[in-house]
Amino acid sequence: MSRNVLVLAEVRDGGLRNVSLECLAAARRVAEGGTITAAVFGSKAKEFADTLAHHGADKVVVATDEKLDQYTTDAYFQAFKQVIDKVHPDVILTGHTAIGRDVSPRIAARMGWGLISDCTDVQPADGRIIFTRPIYAGKAFVKKAVKEGTVFATIRPNNIPAGEADTSRSAQVEELDVAISADSLRTIVKEVVRKTAGGVDLTEARIIVSGGRGVKSAEGFKVLQELADVLGGAVGASRGACDAGYCDYSLQIGQTGKVVTPDLYIACGISGAIQHLAGMSNSKVIVAINKDPEANIFNVADYGIVGDLFEVVPMLTEEFKKVLA
Ligand code: FAD
Numbered sequence: 001m002s003r004n005v006l007v008l009a010e011v012r013d014g015g016l017r018n019v020s021l022e023c024l025a026a027a028r029r030v031a032e033g034g035t036i037t038a039a040v041f042g043s044k045a046k047e048f049a050d051t052l053a054h055h056g057a058d059k060v061v062v063a064t065d066e067k068l069d070q071y072t073t074d075a076y077f078q079a080f081k082q083v084i085d086k087v088h089p090d091v092i093l094t095g096h097t098a099i100g101r102d103v104s105p106r107i108a109a110r111m112g113w114g115l116i117s118d119c120t121d122v123q124p125a126d127g128r129i130i131f132t133r134p135i136y137a138g139k140a141f142v143k144k145a146v147k148e149g150t151v152f153a154t155i156r157p158n159n160i161p162a163g164e165a166d167t168s169r170s171a172q173v174e175e176l177d178v179a180i181s182a183d184s185l186r187t188i189v190k191e192v193v194r195k196t197a198g199g200v201d202l203t204e205a206r207i208i209v210s211g212g213r214g215v216k217s218a219e220g221f222k223v224l225q226e227l228a229d230v231l232g233g234a235v236g237a238s239r240g241a242c243d244a245g246y247c248d249y250s251l252q253i254g255q256t257g258k259v260v261t262p263d264l265y266i267a268c269g270i271s272g273a274i275q276h277l278a279g280m281s282n283s284k285v286i287v288a289i290n291k292d293p294e295a296n297i298f299n300v301a302d303y304g305i306v307g308d309l310f311e312v313v314p315m316l317t318e319e320f321k322k323v324l325a
Contacts, residue, residue: 003030004035004090005030005037005090007027007036007038007057008023008094008099009038010094010100011042011044011045014044017097018157019155019158019204021163022095022155023094025055025056026119026155028056030122030129035059037089041063042066042069043065045064045068046173049173050171052171054167058171059174060173060174063079067180067182070192072187073187074185076102077106079176079180083176092104092151092152093154096157118156119132120141120159120160129151130144132144133156137274138259138279200228203258205234206233206264207232208228208234208235208280208283209233209266209313210267211269212269212271213241213244214271218246218247220246220310223314223317224313230317233262236251236258238253238270239256239257240270253276254279254280260283263284264283270295271290272288272296277296286300287302287305288303288304289309290304291306
């Protein structure tokens with residue numbers, strides 16, 4: 001059963017977000033011979049057509065209106081809706097990102113379609129598409145399918161591998177004049193001031209070194225940053241650390257923070273409260289460093305180190321420096 005699939009490709013800091021390539025990988029699984037179209041917005045959108053083709057797009061629809069250079073709800077809603085009206089997809093996939101979480105339900109509600117959000121797996125089965133998503137704050141997974149009509153889903157970063165680029169592929173590129181009137185925009189972005197986790201986006205980071213109240217100070221977080229830098233990862237935090245003022249809330253992982261699924265999560269001085277586990281327990285490998293052998297974090301850890309993080313983390317940093325040099 002072939003399906004036409006539309007993927008919203010996101011551009012950030014001048015590059016395509018990895019989750020958009022992961023959405024294309026998901027699209028390849030479910031298209032089953034149908035056409036995969038990628039939509040990409042902003043004045044530089046055409047630059048990304050080749051990469052999108054290499055990762056599976058058969059067609060790339062670009063909208064180069066400069067009002068799409070920065071995300072605003074109104075501009076993206078109008079542009080994406082126009083692409084959908086043109087492409088008539090059977091399946092629409094976006095990343096489960098700030099943009100995907102804003103624009104997808106807005107369009108789905110307007111069209112009267114359902115939306116399956118935060119999917120960690122997508123597979124075709126018996127003429128349907130089975131979407132897997134976490135429930136109960138990540139404690140269990142549910143499989144869902146849409147009975148009929150257009151299927152809309154957001155894909156959680158770092159769960160469906162993007163796959164290798166096939167540079168022999170090319171796509172038909174079409175420019176869409178989306179005609180966004182300035183009057184229709186209720187917000188104008190004048191400047192973006194980004195609070196980063198050492199330059200690596202937490203939700204897409206493959207390796208996260210995370211600190212809790214046990215880190216004891218903002219100064220203490222520098223020890224974690226050094227390890228993250230050596231590993232090419234990002235620094236995250238528990239709410240305990242954020243509440244204590246050791247780091248910015250943009251680093252908070254958990255039920256009321258970011259949900260992450262890195263390959264490696266190193267939890268330092270974090271007790272493992274249920275609200276923290278909700279944001280990281282699906283990480284592929286969890287290493288916990290805590291001086292309390294009874295700490296709950298050890299119940300979800302693949303590897304546990306009972307010890308003082310200020311001794312253990314610098315040792316790890318030195319050893320990784322030797323291995324990775
Ligand atoms: P603590 O529980 O104080 O743990 C500190 C740990 O550090 C201890 O286990 C201690 O043994 C260890 N330690 C101390 N010194 C060292 C050392 N030198 N070396 C090694 N280990 C050491 N929390 C989140 O994280 N994310 C959320 O999104 C979140 N949302 C919440 C939402 C709600 C509605 C509520 C009620 C709470 C939420 N919380 C959240 C808070 C959560 O319940 C915990 O209070 C919080 O996660 C505790 O942070 P912590 O583990 O850093 O601190």
